[in-house]
Amino acid sequence: MIIDKQVIYDTATSRELTHEQKLMAMAKCAENCLENFTLSARAEELFASEVIRDLYEGNTPYRPRYILPDYDKFMKQGSKFLKTDAPTDLDEALFALITLYRHVPSVTNFPVYLGNLDRMLDPFLDGHTDEEIIKKLRLVFTYLDRTITDSFCHANLGPEDSRAARLILEAEEPMINAVPNFTIKYDPQITPDELMEKAISCSLKCSNPAIANHAMCEGSFGDAYGVASCYNILPTCGGAYTLTRLTMPKLAQMASSVENFMNELLPEAVAIMCDYMAQRIKFMVEQSGFFESNFLVKEGLISADRFLGMFGLTGLAECVNILLKVEHDGYGHSKEAEELATQILERTQTLVDTHHAPYSPLTGGKFLLHAQVGLDRDDGVTSGVRIPVGDEPCDFFDHLRHSAKLHGYFPTGVGDIFPIATNVSQNTSALLDVVKGAFGIGVRYLSFYAADTDLVRITGYLVKRSEMEKWENHEAVLHNTTQLGSSPYHTAHLGDRKVRMG
């Protein structure tokens, strides 16, 4: 590929990008001017028509897409490479963590996973008052928001109750920051109602934390899982090599019939995608040198054995409606649409399982499905397996029942986002009842924000409406994700999501 000098010039001289954003964009240009993969003519066609998207991972994979270090191990052993001793008090713990975060790469160049913060910090809280701890936490959270300039960054809490969990929620609530994302791992058998009501109350004020169905997520990788980036559920001490995604509606548009889609187009697309991901993984493991030279690997904070490839898909709603030739009252409403949706996912799962994922012993050599939540240019493609905005069922419970039928297919991540009527903050146990019910029937992940908040969840990551306005007025903005979020916010009418519990 010939390097596009004009693009580089425009990037370097942009008045709307920060220095860091320019640097990363130009690095991407350099990476992309190499050709490391072999694509058949048909594969090229599917990429060109955006049936398959590589999600900006770049042509020269020199680091895994998502890295989830074993932070618990780091807290016990420190790091030789970073000349950081294992922390012995709270200040040392916080500094050790933010030092390590600086050196955890990902597809965004920033850490996408910050660890189970409450579990890591709780042992260091004795001897400090609540006020002292909250002040330190707020300083660190502010630091993270201003230096990790990308909201695909995720800290975890729970499922156990702890002083740390409560203080983190208390510290976080008034800050209303886009970074980091928080998820609380929730298991009604482990997590007390009182803590969850605090978490829900917090989310109605600052759009964090989201809630993961711990029992369901644990099923994938045992207890050693983390929620990273937007809502990816991945093994800790490992992560994901790559995430490629299938844009289902574009494939459906090529289909002459449902049979043609299921028996010809889908198998072909799955084969091409799995081959492409296998090539990416092989490059990363065999050529990039990441797993030989990176200190995270050398010090046992990540292991090549614990990475996997994510097979993403998106736009199931439009895909089903196109195949059924309906515009409304299809996906999310009719029995026929529900059956077709399930059949498509079953078929996709079966097909993906027939392809070998290299260097993925944790998954038995298989790729795992992921409900990919969309790209900035997605138009007419609803995120993952969600119901399109404007077409949501009137009944909140019907909506959740629909999600429950599909969430089970996506061990590496799927989730629904709901704006909640503001008066629910006066009855948070009501929303907790709904979460319990939803998780009980198989919903994997939920996030809520107050209907009138400035800080909204776009497709999984957080962005402020006020920041988007600045970007749309051609001002520079601190977070990359403000730029990314602006387009889908408008094209998918995310501001018009149906408000629930009103």
Add this chain to the structure above:
Amino acid sequence: MKRVFVNAILPISTVDGPGARSTVFLQGCNVACAYCHNPETQRHCCHCGDCVTTCPSKALRLKDGKVVFNKALCIQCDQCLRTCTHRSTPKAQAMTVAEVFAEIMKNRTFIRGITVSGGECTLYPDFLKELFAQCEQVGLTTLLDSNGTVAFDKYPELLKVTTGVMLDVKAWDQTVWHNLLSQTDDIAWQKSIILQAEQFWRNLRSNLILLANQNKLAELRIVVMPDHVDASRIIAELAHHTEPSLRNIALKLIAFRPHNVPFPANTLPATSNQIMNNLFEQAKRQGFTNICIR
């Protein structure tokens, strides 16, 4: 099987008791409060047919002298409610206990209980008793909203299966009570309410004691509407009640809002924050321990 008219079943409500609850609104009330914010629940449809002519989606028609509602065609615009001059709705459905219970059970996994409201649901004590008994058997808590005008001591079996009553204390002074409850231009009905008003007032007083004694008072509610409700007096009288003490019962002070209320209340302003705060402070001073403003 006995049927009652059900105005609506909301699969989820967050304002009708703690936790997530389904709320059943029964049609029909025995009073006509000046501030009623759902006056379309007060009376039963008299089949005058006025609403049929104004329905934009043809969901209503007259058949054999009765208004028939086709839910499938309804676009929920509420034009029929605005057209109706009889404080009613053509959309209420006659349902059995089994049918209501089946609707509730569709969402069993998401709710911790049900609340029955209305209208005045205690006009149907047998229906309530049977419905609540079935709900209790599946672990659902049972709350009911009441204006307290029907004497609960006549229905001990109902109380056995009721987790709690959210009781309106609409007025304390008898004159205020009579005026507040009889705001309708249906003269015959107004006369009927006035004739029963004193008995209603006595029933409310005895219900307060009975429900408190049996630990069935989930909440006390006062709608604050200056010049129409003696809210300060109500609070003081409730606070001084000693057999038993009512001060630890949740007290909800609800600001009047002129939304969906009948004339002339719809011309009046919403109750100010200052008045609400003053009443809150009074309740606190007088010993209430659990007060909230809505």
